[in-house]
Each structure stands twice: as structure tokens, then as C-alpha cells.
Amino acid sequence: MAAVGRRLAGRAAIVRGGSRGIRHAIARAKSTKEQASCCAPVMDANLNGLFYWPRAEGRQTLRQHNGAIINIGSLTLFVGFPNRAAYASTKAAVVELTRVLACEWGSHGVRFNAIAPGWIRSEFLGELLARGVLDERKMVDRTPLGRVGTPEDVVGPAVFLVSDDAAFVTGTTLFVDGG
Secondary structure, eight states: OHHHHHHHTTSOEEEOOOOTTHHHHHHHOOSHHHHHHHHHHHHIIIIIHHHHHHHHHTHHHHHHTOEEEEEEOOGGGTSOOTTOHHHHHHHHHHHHHHHHHHHHHGGGTEEEEEEEEOSBOOHHHHHHHHTTSSOHHHHHHTSTTOSOBOHHHHHHHHHHHHSGGGTTOOSOEEEESOO
């Protein structure tokens, strides 16, 4: 995301939520009580920050009457994976929140969109692959472009969404998942 920030040079606020392995703790939880305690951090990481950010930090963007906000969804929006209920539901909520905020803020000149990345190389993905939690061959086999994405693969779509070329694009989700 640092590369995106350099290319955008202050043109947008990027709002991002991450769960760093919380979904796997949920999968291992034995009782409903354990599952509930695991869900709260997922909600905080993936949804609550995005929900409260506009009210807390968005005033400056509103005063400028110009801005483009990108929320980060996930390929789990439309592809089911076992043991990912909390993670997937929060990422689906991110997309709906994006559409609602686009409606609420559009008249103020602020656009909200989402990017839903597929498998993207990262330190976290590397850890999951090394531990055998994920199988890279299966990931690649399910991806029409035949590879795992890189952070750089997300830069171009993000730059587009905050550029003047996307001045009439708001409330949409752009999948960056290799197909």
C-alpha cells in the first residue's frame, strides 16, 4: 500500500481493514462463546474502523468537497471458503458500507469505492503458506491468470479509482483477483 500512497500524492484517503489471522482463530474455536470472542476483533479490524472513520476523520475531506476513498474488501465477497464466516461477512459489509457512503457523501463531491483483492503476495500470505494453512498450488489453479497477485497489481486500479478518469465512478467494487 505504500506504493499506492506514493503514486496518489495526497489525492485520496485509503481506508483499509485487516484481520491478520483472526479468521483462523475463529475456525479453531470450539464453543459458541469462544467463537463470539473471536468475532469481535474481526469486526473491529475489518468493519468498525471503516464505519467510524467518516464520522471521526472525514470532516476534512468534506470541507474540500473533493475526495476519493477506497475501502478494501476481499474475494470472499463472492467466493465461499470454509471457516471464514466472520471474515467474509465483515468484508461483504465493507462493500455495502461503501455503497451507502457513496450515496451519503456524493453530493459533497466525495466518492467511495472498494477494491476486492484476490490472493496477493504479502508477509501474512507467506506465513500462511509456510504453515500449510493455504496451498499455493490450489490458489494458482483457481486463478485464471495462473498466479498469485502482487501488491503492485493493486496500485493501478487504486490510482484509477482516485483519478479524474474515475470522476463518475462511485459506490462500486473493483475486483483485482486475476479472474
